[in-house]
Amino acid sequence: MPEGPELHLASLYVNKMCDGVVFTGPVRKSEVSKSPDVPFTCEAYRITAASRGKEVKLTLTPVKSDAPKQRVKAGQAALPMDIVFRFGMSGYFRFTSEDEVPKHAHLRFHSKEKPCRVLSFVDTRRFGSWQPNGTWQPVRGPCIMFDxxxxxxxxxxxxxxxxxxxxxxxxxxxxxxxxxxxxxxxxxxxxxxxxxxxxxxxxxxxxxxxxxxxxxxxxxxxxxxxxxxxxxxxxxxxxxxxxxxxxxxxxxxxxxxxxxxxxxxxxxxxxxxxxxxxxxxxxxxxxxxxxxxxxxxxxxxxxxxxxxxxxxxxxAKKRTKTDDDHDYTNKKKLTRSRSEGTAKKKEVKKEIVTNTPKKDKVVCSKEARPKRIQPAKVNRPRREISSTARSRKSSSVESTEGGLLLFSLNEKESPLS
The missing domain is CATH 1.10.8.50 (Helicase, Ruva Protein; domain 3)
Incomplete structure (x- = not known):
């Protein structure tokens, strides 16, 4: 997170890069930023910066025209404006060409020269903020460095x-x-x-x-x-x-x-x-x-x-960066060796189980499981058949043309026949 020294160095950076540069047009804000719009537009103005503790103030000063009695256009700023920035976790300023504006540039000031250059407030994490027509926060104490x-x-x-x-x-x-x-x-x-x-x-x-x-x-x-x-x-x-x-x-x-x-x-x-x-x-x-x-x-x-x-x-853990810092080959080898060792253990176990006699087997197969005991059949006494019934039974056996034997037995025969 930028602290007092970083914000002061940021102000020195702005003063160095914007020295002699004239800016023009409106101050443009990105669509994703939740900070307020900056209602400032001018045909020609300059930018200077100052710091106090954890705040940086940009001052936009309109450039006076050499032409006598030239009126300010409608909507153009005639007075300077102060914009107070707080950098949050990742804020900083950058001065680039128009084609190289950073992705997270949330506030932009365009120069009047051609090709155009842009001063951007860059904030990747978007914790920073700015306040148009702002002043140093009164709740903050004097600057530790310059006061x-x-x-x-x-x-x-x-x-x-x-x-x-x-x-x-x-x-x-x-x-x-x-x-x-x-x-x-x-x-x-x-x-x-x-x-x-x-x-x-x-x-x-x-x-x-x-x-x-x-x-x-x-x-x-x-x-x-x-x-x-x-x-x-x-x-x-x-x-x-x-x-x-x-x-x-x-x-x-x-x-x-x-x-x-x-x-x-x-x-x-x-x-x-x-x-x-x-x-x-x-x-x-x-x-x-x-x-x-x-x-x-x-x-x-x-x-x-x-x-x-x-x-x-x-x-603090000491971490030494090596060439193979992101090489996971050793890890893969270790994982492969562990899997091979596990496979070998399974093969040895299977071999032991196979060579073990059935009575000593720990794991019982389906065939080795005990069979379910069925109830014993009761031998009933055979019924005595009379000689008349026996003769009738033998006479009921007939031969057919196909050589098949047809067997018929009348189970309800009268004892009087």
Whole structure:
């Protein structure tokens, strides 16, 4: 997420790319954006930018015509307009030709030259926003980088507020007091001071005054080197300076700004120097834990007494990218070897079952299952037949022309016949 240094570098980028460029026509918004339309159109205007904490302000200034008494056309802007941007998670500015406008350019300013060039506000995730005729948000405190004295006074004068009862890592994200501090800056600042992230903010800030006694026109280190104090005094001054949390909230973001375009460069997107500058945030060997607002806090050592009880500290896993990072051949081989091993086990089991005698078989076949016992038949005594009936039975057997024997027996014969 862009923080104070990134937004300031974005303003420097706009001033550099738009220097001497004249823009024309209406400000065009994409159809998918839910931010408000910008009711500004002008035949010729210029664009300048400024930053304050986590906000960037573009000023559209109409260019005065050399022709005397030339009237402004109907619908054309005669006065400057300020548009205040908040970058959200992924916002940035880019200046390209008209054919190379990025896909997620949600607000566009077209130049008057030919071929035309376009200044675009690009926001892939669409969490950013802008406000036409906007002003700096009054709920945000003074800028940590460019309004240091007011920023320091604002914090020290409100240490009794309930907001400072919370852990210092969460208070550093409160834009009412620390306008411009974000997730990576708070991790780097607390890491340098060796302050546990989940100690009470008031405890971490106690003893700091509204005036920075070490602030001067020259750099503190240069002042110490040219002074005639003893080595012990020098070390004491440097230690006290490094222990000033509010001072580091001012100097650490300026270090990112001094990285220049390599810290914020949408054209080249070269962040190698910025990654080398990080000492704690998402660095191998550091721990991470989610704070009470669900934001990930990176630190080392003990998290502090106010750490969430339901969260567990995790070390950053070291991941080395190799050439076969996306090669799943080994996995396929492992799966194939497992399936082959399973098939072999099944064959061995089948062979054992086949060679086992029927009485020792564990798995019974259909033929080996016990047969159902049928009830025994009862032998009834044969009925005695009289000699007369026997003679009649024998006489009923006749021969036919086809050689077939026809057998007829009258079962209901009278005993008197």
């Amino acid at each position: 240091y004295k007011s920023f320091r006074e604002n914090v020290v004068s409100h240490l009794s507020d309930r907001a400072f009862d919370r852990p210092i890592c969460e208070v550093l994200l409160n834009q009412k007091y620390f306008n411009g501090i974000g997730n990576y800056l708070r991790a780097e600042i607390l890491y340098r001071l060796n302050i546990p992230p989940f100690v009470p903010a008031r405890t971490a800030l106690e003893g700091l005054g509204s005036e920075d006694v070490y602030e001067s026109d020259k750099h503190v280190k240069q002042e110490i080197e040219h002074s005639k104090t003893s080595d012990t005094t020098k070390r004491k001054v440097v230690k006290e300076e490094m222990g000033d949390l509010l001072r580091l909230c001012h100097t650490v973001p300026l270090e990112v700004v001094h990285l220049g375009g390599k810290g914020y460069d949408p054209e080249k997107a070269d962040y190698s120097d910025f990654k080398a500058w990080l000492k704690c945030y998402y660095v191998d060997g550091m721990k991470s834990i989610r704070d009470h607002n669900g934001r990930t806090m990176w630190f080392t050592g003990d998290p502090g007494p106010m750490a969430p009880k339901d969260s567990k500290s995790k070390k």
